[in-house]
Amino acid sequence: MSNMNLAFKSKGKKEVVLIIDEDEKISIARKTALLETVPYLDVVITNSSLDGIRFCRDLIPRFVIINFDMPDINGLLICSIVRQMQACEQIMMYGCYDPEKSPLSTAFQVGFDSCFRKDVDEENLIGTIKRYYEKKKAINGYFDDVEKVRKSQEQMLPAKIDRPDFSVDYIYSPYKKLSGDYIDFWYEADRNGLYGYIFDVAGHDIESAFQVSGLRVSFRHAFEFCSDSVSNVLKYVNRELFLLQVEPTLVAALAFRFDFNTKQLFFSSAGIPSFYIVQNGEYIEIEMTGNLLGDLEEVVYEEKSILVKNVNEIIFSSDGFSEIFKKTNCFKKHDDLSAVMVRFKKKFD
Amino acid sequence: MEFVSFEARTATVKVEGDMDVTVVVRIEDELNECLDRGCSEIVFDFEKTTYIDSTVISRIVTFERKLRKIDGKVFLVNMAGEVLRVLNATKLLERMKKN
Numbered sequence: 001m002s003n004m005n006l007a008f009k010s011k012g013k014k015e016v017v018l019i020i021d022e023d024e025k026i027s028i029a030r031k032t033a034l035l036e037t038v039p040y041l042d043v044v045i046t047n048s049s050l051d052g053i054r055f056c057r058d059l060i061p062r063f064v065i066i067n068f069d070m071p072d073i074n075g076l077l078i079c080s081i082v083r084q085m086q087a088c089e090q091i092m093m094y095g096c097y098d099p100e101k102s103p104l105s106t107a108f109q110v111g112f113d114s115c116f117r118k119d120v121d122e123e124n125l126i127g128t129i130k131r132y133y134e135k136k137k138a139i140n141g142y143f144d145d146v147e148k149v150r151k152s153q154e155q156m157l158p159a160k161i162d163r164p165d166f167s168v169d170y171i172y173s174p175y176k177k178l179s180g181d182y183i184d185f186w187y188e189a190d191r192n193g194l195y196g197y198i199f200d201v202a203g204h205d206i207e208s209a210f211q212v213s214g215l216r217v218s219f220r221h222a223f224e225f226c227s228d229s230v231s232n233v234l235k236y237v238n239r240e241l242f243l244l245q246v247e248p249t250l251v252a253a254l255a256f257r258f259d260f261n262t263k264q265l266f267f268s269s270a271g272i273p274s275f276y277i278v279q280n281g282e283y284i285e286i287e288m289t290g291n292l293l294g295d296l297e298e299v300v301y302e303e304k305s306i307l308v309k310n311v312n313e314i315i316f317s318s319d320g321f322s323e324i325f326k327k328t329n330c331f332k333k334h335d336d337l338s339a340v341m342v343r344f345k346k347k348f349d
Numbered sequence: 350m351e352f353v354s355f356e357a358r359t360a361t362v363k364v365e366g367d368m369d370v371t372v373v374v375r376i377e378d379e380l381n382e383c384l385d386r387g388c389s390e391i392v393f394d395f396e397k398t399t400y401i402d403s404t405v406i407s408r409i410v411t412f413e414r415k416l417r418k419i420d421g422k423v424f425l426v427n428m429a430g431e432v433l434r435v436l437n438a439t440k441l442l443e444r445m446k447k448n
Contacts, residue, residue, distance in 0.1 A: 202403040273437075
């Protein structure tokens with residue numbers, strides 16, 4: 001038997017398709033057809049069963065197409081041997097059979113994923129591999145999109161503030177790659193005030209990420225028009241949600257304003273349960289209530305204020321952060337985590 | 350159904366432990382199946398639930414909106430701890446509490 005190992009070394013990260021068939025003409029025709037449909041593959045062909053097994057071990061192909069009726073070791077046995085190699089469990093094994101010679105009954109038992117009739121199913125075989133790569137391409141495209149959106153979300157985050165009398169820092173940790181949370185804050189020197197908000201859209205997918213972008217714009221507009229009242233900021237965003245959506249997205253949010261002249265913190269909540277004040281090392285929870293944004297159209301949000309005296313830090317957070325913050329035995333996060341930490345470098349008396 | 354029982358047009362949702370994004374899709378499917386079978390009342394029974402996240406809150410309101418169209422209702426019962434805190438904070442309990 002002439003050794004027809006027309007094996008090409010695998011280049012780079014190209015995926016390999018291995019064809020084990022005694023008939024050189026069939027192998028070459030199959031290779032040509034495969035490369036016409038999926039040009040970025042490495043197609044390796046061999047007419048030797050032993051070499052086929054060796055290639056499976058060394059190249060770990062994505063697909064192996066085996067002729068059942070190999071003259072030295074038959075295709076069923078090749079499949080069975082390859083399946084017992086630990087690294088080869090994930091290989092897709094396709095068998096080509098002649099219905100007059102080889103019964104199908106044991107093919108699936110030894111580990112074939114699919115079988116094709118030699119005489120009539122050649123197009124199906126190539127089409128199946130083509131569809132696999134089309135699907136794979138689509139899935140990879142989705143992950144590329146997720147990565148782009150993730151980067152874009154990170155770029156939207158605010159710059160940290162570090163001033164002589166206070167600093168503002170944040171924690172931002174998406175549940176998976178994308179976040180339904182967003183935080184923003186800024187200092188306005190002419191008003192000597194710190195402004196900010198935090199919100200949490202249900203979900204952590206691409207749709208949530210787009211909603212985050214839209215809400216960010218709404219909040220910025222709201223602060224432009226209603227900067228003296230954080231409850232009106234929430235009312236403005238809520239109204240926008242009802243104007244833009246028939247069944248609005250639900251959003252938990254909190255808006256705040258700290259007036260450095262009067263030392264007063266103004267805050268309003270749309271479903272974020274609390275925030276924390278750190279005073280002499282002690283965490284004091286300030287509880288709040290308020291309808292979620294997008295829940296009811298005509299809602300008045302309550303605005304409260306507290307005088308900030310002898311305070312080291314104020315921590316505003318999404319519900320995911322609050323949850324782990326309160327549990328000392330919590331080792332996994334369930335949600336996006338975000339928090340804004342305002343640290344006072346000198347205490348107000 | 351794994352999380353929802355359905356009897357006399359009332360679907361009751363019960364989840365033990367964490368009720369979050371990992372189970373919410375299955376609950377949603379089961380509740381939609383109940384709606385197809387004529388459900389007009391959904392009861393979220395949180396007796397054994399220790400945590401709910403924003404996706405759960407979102408689905409509670411979504412189903413409230415769906416049921417409102419057929420004069421149905423959503424009720425929240427047996428809350429405690431963190432679950433009670435979140436449902437209070439969002440004011441959902443105010444309008445969905447079963448008397």
